[in-house]
Amino acid sequence: MNDFDLEAHLRWAREAKASDLQSIERLLAAAAAFKIARSIEWRFGRSGLKVKKTMAGFDWDFQPKLDRRAVEALFDLSFVGCHDDVLLTGKTGTGKSHILQSLVLKACEHELAVRYARCVDLVDDLYAGLADGTYEKRMKAWCRVQLLVIDDVGLGQLKRRDDEPTAAHMLFTLLDRRHMTASTAITSNLQLSAWGKYLGDATLAGAVLDRLAATAIRIDIDGPSYRQHLARQRADAQSRTHETPRREVVS
Numbered sequence: 001m002n003d004f005d006l007e008a009h010l011r012w013a014r015e016a017k018a019s020d021l022q023s024i025e026r027l028l029a030a031a032a033a034f035k036i037a038r039s040i041e042w043r044f045g046r047s048g049l050k051v052k053k054t055m056a057g058f059d060w061d062f063q064p065k066l067d068r069r070a071v072e073a074l075f076d077l078s079f080v081g082c083h084d085d086v087l088l089t090g091k092t093g094t095g096k097s098h099i100l101q102s103l104v105l106k107a108c109e110h111e112l113a114v115r116y117a118r119c120v121d122l123v124d125d126l127y128a129g130l131a132d133g134t135y136e137k138r139m140k141a142w143c144r145v146q147l148l149v150i151d152d153v154g155l156g157q158l159k160r161r162d163d164e165p166t167a168a169h170m171l172f173t174l175l176d177r178r179h180m181t182a183s184t185a186i187t188s189n190l191q192l193s194a195w196g197k198y199l200g201d202a203t204l205a206g207a208v209l210d211r212l213a214a215t216a217i218r219i220d221i222d223g224p225s226y227r228q229h230l231a232r233q234r235a236d237a238q239s240r241t242h243e244t245p246r247r248e249v250v251s
């Protein structure tokens with residue numbers, strides 16, 4: 001129930017000639033469901049993710065090499081209790097963000113404190129903290145949550161700035177502070193060997209990956225791009241609608 005409508009409940013009780021006990025039971029159940037739904041919305045609102053995704057529409061058959069059991073096991077969120085991390089890698093369009101975005105909603109349903117950010121946006125947020133003197137406060141806020149999802153490491157340019165700390169330092173500090181005390185789930189379309197170049201610091205990238213290697217559940221998606229699949233479907237549909245019916249040649 002998304003709306004708590006007392007009037008509707010009283011109307012139901014009158015029309016159904018419900019006993020006091022039935023009426024109170026139904027009212028309490030509705031109030032509890034309303035409270036839970038509101039709490040999920042509140043958590044989701046604070047997560048930083050704008051659009052809700054679920055695994056309901058995920059086409060498993062499209063990615064036959066994906067370890068479905070390993071992905072589904074993430075959704076009981078027991079890894080968060082163990083402070084394990086998740087590293088989800090694979091080529092572009094293979095569903096990495098879809099999976100971790102669905103996990104954000106599930107974490108809200110489990111009443112966990114969760115935050116989501118694309119890697120470039122997280123780094124931008126911390127740079128903004130350097131500019132206005134709130135760096136440490138922001139870093140603490142990113143460290144505080146039980147589950148932090150850092151999406152799309154490798155996509156978008158990390159700013160190269162002279163300010164200290166650099167983007168690589170920031171990510172290292174964040175991962176180091178969270179290491180073994182809270183869970184971080186990351187998606188990346190980069191080969192691990194390319195992280196140094198992307199972060200602009202091979203030593204710090206190595207240190208980040210070393211921590212992840214110790215605690216991360218690794219899932220790689222070796223398969224085709226679902227975006228390409230959708231594009232092909234669209235192109236096929238368009239060519240069907242633009243196809244002119246062939247004229248019969250009458251001799």
Ligand SMILES: Nc1ncnc2c1ncn2[C@@H]1O[C@H](COP(=O)(O)OP(=O)(O)OP(=O)(O)O)[C@@H](O)[C@H]1O
Nearest residue numbers: 057058059062092093094095096097098189226227
């Ligand atoms: N197996 C799937 N079933 C249904 N939808 C999918 C599947 N895989 C991906 N999608 C959809 O395809 C689009 C691209 O997927 P997604 O953004 O998760 O890819 P990605 O692996 O994160 O790619 P990138 O590395 O470019 O960020 C999204 O709209 C997503 O919902």
Ligand SMILES: [Mg+2]
Nearest residue numbers: 096097152187
């Ligand atoms: Mg992605």
